[in-house]
Amino acid sequence: MSSSGAEVVSSGVRPGQQNPADGSPLGELRWSTAAEVTAAIEKARAAQPGWAELSLDARAGKALLLARRIVERRAEIAKILSEETGRSLTECLMSEVVTGVGYAKGAIRAGRAALAPEKIKLSALEYPGKKVVVEAVPRGVIGIIAPWNYPLGNFMKSLYPALLSGNGVVLKPSEHTPRAGAWLAALCNEVFPPGLVQIVQGDGAIGQALLAGGVDGIVFTGSVATGKKVSVAAAERLIPASVELGGKDAAIVLADCDLVRTTAGIAFWAMHNCGQNCAGIERVYVEEAIADRFVEQLTKVCKAIRVNDDPSGAADAEIGPLQNAAQLAIVEAHVEEARQRGAAILCGGARTGKGLGYQATVVDKCDESMRVVSEETFGPVVAVIRVKDADEAIRRANDSRYGLNGSVWTSNLERGAALARRLEVGVALVNNHAFTGILPETPWTGVRDTGTGVAASRHAYPTFVRRRTVVVDSNKDPEPFWLPSTPELTALADTVAQLQLGSLGAAFRALGLIKKRVAAIKKLAGG
Ligand code: NAD
Secondary structure (H helix, E strand, O other): OOOOOOOEOOOOOOOOOEOOOOOOEOOOEOOOOHHHHHHHHHHHHHHHHHHHHOOHHHHHHHHHHHHHHHHHOHHHHHHHHHHHHOOOHHHHHHHHHOOHHHHHHHHHHHHHHHHOOEEEOOOOOOOOOEEEEEEEEEOOEEEEEOOOOOOOHHHHHHHHHHHHOOOEEEEEOOOOOHHHHHHHHHHHHHHOOOOOEEEOOOOHHHHHHHHHOOOOEEEEEOOHHHHHHHHHHHHHHOOOEEEEOOOOEEEEEOOOOOHHHHHHHHHHHHHHHHHOOOOOEEEEEEEHHHHHHHHHHHHHHHHOOOEOOOOOOOOOOOEOOOOOHHHHHHHHHHHHHHHHOOOEEEEOOOEOOOOOOEOOEEEEOOOOOOHHHHOOOOOOEEEEEEEOOHHHHHHHHHOOOOOOEEEEEOOOHHHHHHHHHOOOOOEEEEOOOOHHHHOOOOOEEOOHHHOOOEEOOHHHHHHOEEEEEEEEEOOOOOOOOOOOOOHHHHHHHHHHHHHHOOOOHHHHHHHHHHHHHHHHHHHHOOO
């Protein structure tokens, strides 16, 4: 892997070297040094100006080519993703690979909207002869620091806008899943000008080295604690940081919902990717009137979920194991605490016994005293909280430090939409959840500890471009407010104020005053 610091070498034991499905070894990857991080930034910086000079059409063409290559070589990347995360090949393909070309096309549409020069209309009376355009200028080199839950997908949402804007990029995969990023960087090297996309490998120290090393903007996806550190480091350097952090998504199930679709949807979005999804449904507030039937059906679906333990990824399992032992420990602690505090474990609640596998778990009769309700679990666990009515559900759902997605499940769509708007979240849905995370034109964002970042869509671009206002003035006369100050300037000030308030007569008075002012200014300047 050129300049990647990702060659296979043997050194001490580090994270990311075992397949979590069965613990089988994956080989070791060398981590970058701080000096290599600086060198990677400089290489990307050297390649960036040539890339920025290309037209947006040319850059978009290359972005689409990258997407096509990823989909063409899907078997390769699915194998890597499966090995690093323990998920089945099919699950890796479905969640991170096969929709890649459509995603790139949407990202390009969003890019065209965000990057188009904007002409500003000015009043010919107040600002004669002036043309003003606001342009998007690439920031330079963008660092992208990713977590381990979607080792490819988490890069793509930022890689496209960064490159379409004309930036160079340095990728920093999670130390738990370094291989997917290395594969992506190598492919980028084939598609884009050499050096434009770099990769550095390692843990938080390498993430900090990336921030200190001179990147011009940073996209961070990961935990709240790290997101705060990244924000502080970026603030010290006065570079933009987009931080997208944790979640504890709530679903509200109303008594009038379509129980079959609701159960199937909530089971999927609670257990997808073994619950290691920032927008996984972790809390369900269900109206008492339907609660017994809902939990019965949810438990039936979740009991049928198979956890992959086949290191080849070929088996037909719905979910993988937890990706790493630390995450498994959090899941176990949350479930154990809920059990001890009197919650009912309706299914799961235990490891599978192979690798880092944990059974899909439904916990009923939960309340806010339990971490399974108040903290991010990030595992295959769904907590059910029984409520009197929708108002109680909304109030309790909003009582959270997080707010990414939130959903209301009901057959009354109008009421559902009104209730969904009362959820304090970045993405509010009726009868669905989280799927907009793979849409390139909708902002993925949240409130409170979920962070201020916006991933995807034209609204993500402030991290990738700065705005430049360009003015061309063809006015032959000096501006009437320039030096010197005369009684006509005082009169003009009053006339302008009257103009602002809608006086038509003021426009004529202004023209006369402007003439006098221009003459006075020309006289002073020697004309
Ligand atoms: P993490 O914060 O431990 O690590 C994320 C990345 O930051 C890794 O690459 C890590 O090496 C790096 N890092 C660690 N310390 C750093 C430091 N001091 N400076 C710079 N970089 C540093 O998070 P994780 O455990 O890998 O990911 C799980 C979290 O990510 C969950 O909370 C999940 O909700 C969140 N997440 C959020 C979204 C979203 O869109 N909001 C998407 C995916 C995951």
